[in-house]
Amino acid sequence: MILLRLSNLNKTKHPYIFSAGNEDELTSPHRGRERSQRGEKRDGVYEKKKKKKVTSRRRERSGVDEGGVQLEHERRDKEKRKRKRNTVQARGEGEENHKEREDERKSRKTAKLGKSLRNENSQKIQKEGEEEGEENQEEETEKKPKRKKKHGHSKKEEVRPCSLSPEELEKLKEAVEERKKLIQSLRGKPWSMKKKLLTLRESQEFVEKYEGALGKAKGRKLYAYKVIMTKKWMKFQRDFENFKTACIPWEMKIKEIESHFGSSVASYFIFLRWMYGINMILFGLTFGLVMVPEALMGKPYGSIPRKTVPRSEEASAMNFAVLWDCGGYAQYSVLFYGYYNDQRAIGWLKFRMPLSYFLVGVGTVAYSYMVVIRTMARNANESGVGDDNSFNFSWKMFTSWDYLIGNPETADNKFASITTSFKEAILEEQENRKDDNIHLTRFLRVLANFLVLCCLAGSGYLIYFVVRRSQKFALDGLENHTWWERNEVNMVMSLLGMFCPMLFDVISTLENYHPRVALQWQLGRIFALFLGNLYTFIIALMDEINVKREEEKIIKFNITMWESNLYNGTGSENGTTVSPIIIQPADVPRGPCWETMVGQEFVRLIISDTMTTYITLLIGDFIRAVLVRFLNYCWCWDLEAGFPSYSEFDVSGNVLGPLLSSPCFSCRMGAFYAPCLPALNVLRLHVSMYLQCWAVMCCNVPQERVFKASRSNNFYMAMLLVILFLSTLPAIYTIVTIPPSFDCGPFSGKKRMFDVIQETLESDFPSWFSKVFIYASNPGLVLPFILLMVLAIYYLQSTSKSYKEANVELKKKLQTVTKTTLFFFMPSTALCCSCVKYLAQSYSGVQLLCSCISITV
């Protein structure tokens, strides 16, 4: 609708502008006199204005000047023949006179062409002459548009390019170049579409016609060949661009969603795709450098105790329930930390497994940090729009339309939302002037935050309670309890993570923020909730780790006893010979291996979380949509438009889902202890991409208040960074402080996990290297280096600040320069019109309109 109005308005607008120009022309002094006086008047104010107008007009006209030039020249030829012997003309046209004589020698028609070309040249050289000529042209073209075409047509047959002199060829070349330039810059010109198309067609014809004519008879073929090749090359490039777009995964799907739901929903999917890409890389790292080498070159399953299912579990190791809980064969495989051996180098490649494991763990963290920070920096460059509040109405007027919407229903929604937002803004403005409601809003906002805090505290306590209970169950032995009780922690966590955001959403209606601000608040709150839950979970895990370590001590002691018993027993029987005692690796007692336990917990969390998400999607969206759709035939009120309705796509909840539960970010700790986590996450993201795309298109409706999300939103990124930091903390803590288990994992037998590095330095590098390393890590060298870095950062920051200031200054200047033209050339002035309608309804509205226009202009 808005677009329609726009086009109408453009129609009405353009005639106005043109007619203004014409009037000016009419009222201007007689042209002949003006011509004679122009040389002296050059620096007058009037002259300047005139020039400006003419140059702008020239841009408009250059489309039609092909014919126009023709006409003009015909006319001028006659004129010139009449006053051939006249005295020197007021403008210095010596050059032209000279050429005139030259022209007369040739046939009249070729002369016409040459002149026209020359005239185009002289347009560049002599402004005065150009002005005059153009005015004439304009007059002519306006008078006789039909004749123009005829001439253009007849010209085509008459020109024979071979018979042109080199000078003319040069000119022709220039003309062709000019046309090409015009074609390129056509898109940005402020003309009506009709005119643009006409100009485009004409100049393309011109270029096509004369391009081949350039060059001499000998080089002509080559030139034509070159031209054809460049065209083909261009076409290939364009196709290649299309191909590249087609190669971007899910691009078309996202575009479709964008056209239906607006850019805020699409930005979520773009974010999801970004996450997918990063997870792919992380998955590649862990899969290629850790899992595959271990599976191919490490000791096979069953060779040592840590790679074998213990005897007591063997019976149930293949049960689905056990596998689903990451026990049994899944636990004793490359998927988890405990399976890896502490052998320094494996296979014929001498692959340093423990080192690789450690470096991949560190590298993935470093990589994710780097990616997030780089994206943030790039976004910071892009975003520089300035404050949104100072030109509220003009922002609304000119920028509120989302041009990516392609669906009529969404467009209707958007139109309605714009009009309502105008109404709301007007009301707000009125209320602002009254200044009485501010205390109520403040009170409501404080109240909302208080309620949210209560919710957070409640959910935190519930999780704490559940975790304590689960510890009690664990002490009792898990077999005595039901499935519900065993999975209580994960269930409660995902349920709370699902329902609390809904409650926050309801509470946030109290606050009455702009939806974009409200979304940020909402995201912040959900973030706090998830993080609180995660930390409660991690703290509970820490407790469990301590319990396991106690257990480990006892078992270690027991094992030494067991071994000595074994050897003593055999020794006493066989006497001196130490015969190889064959013990099945499955029978060897082993420690609890807390690392695998942590990994398992995180994998379970991910799985249950994914399941809850999908089930909610199915029940909350799909089943609801089906019910609403088909029950509507036999229900006493309109289900579709009224009470349950279809669900809207909530961006906030969906954004934080993958963000917080992805092992890439939130469970760095888990990813270190369970190498399968990135793989699981890639799988999950892949499935959810398709599932959510389908669910959005199939069973959601566009949001009622479609708002634009700025693509370069650093908010998500900042949050990602914080999450990343907070989730690496526990991982680093466990790596640094807790010694690894004695009988499982690549670091078994070492005091700390990072001892791997020292070991490698000592044994795999030449001695001088370790010496250099030791010197380099000397605090005397490190501290100055850090100081230098800090200084460099400070310097860069201060320069960037000064650049920013300069930018703001320039922007201000730009605003003052363009403010006169802005109002008329903005394409979305239609909105202005609709705004005027609403504003004009009340007296205060009229006042507002004035202020609004004064802001804009």
Add this chain to the structure above:
Amino acid sequence: MVSPAIALAFLPLLLTLIIRYRFYFVLFYRAFLVRIWKDCVTGLSREERAFQYVLTQATPGDPESILDAFDAWCSKVEFISNIGPKKGKILDRLLVEQSPLTVLELGTHCAYSTIRIARALPLGARLYSVEMDQRNAVIAEKIIRLAGFDDDTVELIVNPSDEVIPRLRSDYGIERLDFVFMDHWKKCYSPDLQLLEDCGLLGKGSMIVADNVLFPGAPKFLRHIRKSGLYEWKIHRATLEYSQGIRDGMAELVYQGIK
């Protein structure tokens, strides 16, 4: 056995639902529970109770005071889905702009909207009001007379609308309806509109106003007016009568005829 902690985790969901749909719960309470309770206690129908209240509170012969009495009863005592004061104002404005001579009202109910329309009509105009239910019609008749409108201004037709409309031309001699107000069964909006079109009672410029097109809602009606292209239409967005949070709309159609 589901553990209590998991049940507690559903508490936020419950709270959310209650808060989000509180207006619907209130409406359910007022429109159904209170009604059933009072029906049992007093033995009168809801409309009769409303009539008694109006009789005691309003000044006879003064439409304004009768409307006020209705509004007071519906917002404070019980719920009857009249058009309500807010949407009534829009209706008044449309009537004043249009100043129709022949008006058809479908669904008289308690004659609230009948009085509203009759009050705004120009001199010599005639309002035909159609009500299906016999008992309601009796009360509506009384209220119309109480407001001081005689048979020449308001004519009450007690019959289902789909029977009345085809006979309007033959029985009542109506050639063209200037204004139609629909507030009866939401399911009947679309067939009745089509009947009106088929009988040729609508001329160019005839206005049709339909209440409650969003809640309880008449999706078929909206689809029909969107598709047929016979009308210039818009929806006045408002809230449901005597309640704040439930959004509702009143459709305003102007018949354009086949272009």
